[in-house]
Amino acid sequence: MKFQFVHQQRDSHSIAGLCRAMNVSESGYFAWRNRPVSKRQREDMVLLAHIKSIHYANYQSYGRGRMTEELQEEGICVGEHRVARIMKQNNLRIVRSQKFKRTTNSDHTHNISPNLLDGDFTATAPDQKWAGDITYLWTGEGWLYLAVVIDLYSRRVIGWSASRRMKKDLVIDALNKAIALRKPSKGVIFHSDRGSQYCSHKFRKLLAKYKFEQSMSGKGNCYDNAAVETFFKTLKAEMVWKIAFQTRDHAQKELFKYINGFYNARRRHSYLNGLSPIKFERRAV
Numbered sequence: 016m017k018f019q020f021v022h023q024q025r026d027s028h029s030i031a032g033l034c035r036a037m038n039v040s041e042s043g044y045f046a047w048r049n050r051p052v053s054k055r056q057r058e059d060m061v062l063l064a065h066i067k068s069i070h071y072a073n074y075q076s077y078g079r080g081r082m083t084e085e086l087q088e089e090g091i092c093v094g095e096h097r098v099a100r101i102m103k104q105n106n107l108r109i110v111r112s113q114k115f116k117r118t119t120n121s122d123h124t125h126n127i128s129p130n131l132l133d134g135d136f137t138a139t140a141p142d143q144k145w146a147g148d149i150t151y152l153w154t155g156e157g158w159l160y161l162a163v164v165i166d167l168y169s170r171r172v173i174g175w176s177a178s179r180r181m182k183k184d185l186v187i188d189a190l191n192k193a194i195a196l197r198k199p200s201k202g203v204i205f206h207s208d209r210g211s212q213y214c215s216h217k218f219r220k221l222l223a224k225y226k227f228e229q230s231m232s233g234k235g236n237c238y239d240n241a242a243v244e245t246f247f248k249t250l251k252a253e254m255v256w257k258i259a260f261q262t263r264d265h266a267q268k269e270l271f272k273y274i275n276g277f278y279n280a281r282r283r284h285s286y287l288n289g290l291s292p293i294k295f296e297r298r299a300v
Contacts, residue, residue, distance in 0.1 A: 018047040019104075063101055065091060070102075074253040074277065075110040081283045110257065126214065131230035132206050136242045138168035141296055142199040145173070145227075146206040147186060147213070148243040150251075152270075154260035161270065162186045162212075164193040164205075165243055170284060171292030172246065172274050173197055177267050183215040190218070194225055201226030208232045208240055250278070 021033040021044050034041050069077065069085050077085065079099040086093050102108070138144045144167040152159045160181040164174035174193025178185045190205070205227045207213040213231070222229050232239030254273045260266040279292050287295040 018044050070107050076253045078109050084289050128229040128231045130233055131204050136167050141168045142197055142203055144204045146243050150247045152255055152266050154263050154266050156263050159263045159266045162189040164189050169292040169295045171279050183212045183217055186212045204228045204230050206230040
């Protein structure tokens with residue numbers, strides 16, 4: 016490991032200085048460097064290339080378990096302990112940062128719907144229970160607000176919309192996109208918090224048009240919409256806090272790549288037994 020570190024840093028520091036710092040001899044380093052690479056080392060180098068590719072393609076969000084599953088799905092026969100060793104040796108870690116912050120404007124005079132879910136965020140098939148919420152992202156042009164609709168069966172984001180203003184049209188647009196994608200039959204439960212956008216007459220009218228049953232969280236209980244809160248936390252930890260968005264348009268393009276290209280299509284979810292939402296839905300068909 017010490018010789019490997021010296022070898023990796025040889026372009027930016029002198030070999031003599033690195034050897035002194037690592038308390039190894041220069042002759043030992045050169046002997047190590049000139050030694051033929053073993054079959055195991057060659058295999059590790061190939062495996063490392065695959066791991067690095069998966070690591071950065073998946074927003075640096077996979078630990079050894081999901082990484083092993085991904086490698087095995089690609090046809091590579093490897094165990095979790097070996098993957099863990101190579102990731103540790105090459106400092107490939109899950110990258111997360113900052114804490115999640117949430118806001119809801121429930122200071123309004125609109126009617127409140129009952130909590131039909133009552134903490135049960137499971138479903139036995141698609142389009143039984145949907146949930147929605149709003150969060151926000153900072154850009155060089157100011158805040159960008161994001162509304163999503165999630166199917167609680169697969170945790171798939173089936174509709175989302177982003178805007179510079181947090182008005183009722185934001186959640187209406189997200190719901191319209193979900194309806195256009197799924198074309199649900201009547202009786203779907205739509206769950207949200209008590210925010211004014213979800214209580215507005217225009218939003219309730221849209222729910223009534225498509226025969227949804229509206230459900231709302233209990234007052235001041237953030238756990239009553241835990242599935243969407245979990246998605247927002249994941250989104251921010253894996254993508255948002257790693258990118259400095261120069262413009263709102265830049266943020267929307269990255270959201271599209273993350274939600275449509277990664278989260279729904281490829282990201283492995285422990286809740287779904289290691290499948291992505293789309294794969295989980297296809298398996299149920």
